[in-house]
Amino acid sequence: MVKPYSRPADDEPAWWCVVSSDQILVTEDNDLPFGCLQDMSFPDLNDYTTVFIGELRERSCYLVVADYLDDSFADGSFQSLRALLDTQDLEKFALAGRARQFSDFLSTHRFCGRCGTRMQAVDWELAMHCHQCQHRCYPRVSPCVIVAITRGDRILLAQGKRHKEGMYSILAGFVEAGESLEQALEREVHEEAGITVKNIQYQLSQPWPFPHSLMMGFTAEWAAGDLHIDPHELVTGDWFAFDQLPTIPPHGTIARTLIEKAIGKDSQ
Ligand SMILES: [Zn+2]
Incomplete structure (x- = not known):
């Protein structure tokens, strides 16, 4: 079972999809950042929502939801997802697309659309839940x-x-x-x-x-x-x-x- 809101060990190599608004962090050669958390020039991830979103080539992949125009990630620059499409690596593009959609979902479902209460993330599936009226939302497709x-x-x-x-x-x-x-x-x-x-x-x-x-x-x-x-x-x-x-x-x-x-x- 997927534990969406989990974090890798500091020494576990992983792919990182750091999403800010509709942009994603890419390295100088238009790739997704890859490496152990301890080696990345990231800010303290306790201040960010981090979500396990799947695997790519047998390595875990994590979404980090960054702030709009966040400049505290030094491992590359924020670019349109299309930068990854240009590299013709469709698996990577799909993963980054998934990250972007989840990030968009999380930032647009902080409050319940039915009763207005603040929603909580569900810890065993990627969903937001309202404990006031039991309304549950999933990423829109x-x-x-x-x-x-x-x-x-x-x-x-x-x-x-x-x-x-x-x-x-x-x-x-x-x-x-x-x-x-x-x-x-x-x-x-x-x-x-x-x-x-x-x-x-x-x-x-x-x-x-x-x-x-x-x-x-x-x-x-x-x-x-x-x-x-x-x-x-x-x-x-x-x-x-x-x-x-x-x-x-x-x-x-x-x-x-x-x-x-x-x-x-x-x-x-
Ligand atoms: Zn509600």
Whole structure:
């Protein structure tokens, strides 16, 4: 059983996810700090919430919740989680994402949403509990569908308003309360592109900690309708021939994996 609020022995090597707001402490070479507590240049962790969040390569990993703009950690600098995505180490990125989500959860659940009483951390699972009204909260996960749609030898790619300039990706959207994944997918595709799809196939998922999405990835085929790109959500979009793709998301993202699956490149 996991003891979430535990600390390693001073001489036990461990991974350290020190999270401050939406940033994480990374070393000079964009890695997570690793080492024994006694060798780290950390402040006294008795002043910080420290949570065991799992293992990476048979070593324990701890989240340390730092203050906003905390400058007392000298083992690196606070960066966006995306710095770790750039290193292509997806296991490490996932662990850091977990740390970031837990940190966010702890800092936004100090008081009960039902009765306003200060909440207490549960010592045997990662949850916050209200002893006044028994309300219990867990870290929020927001399901999101993402789909690569093909039409013959072309694939639908669109430029989102928040995408980096010039980058095209596949369609994605949040699942609404009461919807199945398939319904959410069909609604999003219709809203954003004006088309209907068939042959919807689940492929894979990826936690996406910006801030707490779980991306569930599908492939599908165009069924009917002309393309009408929704100007509220997207800048532009079109069908692209498989051998003439624009700039697409980097390796390590579920969007990239789905695009490669859809165009038959994933086994190369
Ligand atoms: Zn309560």
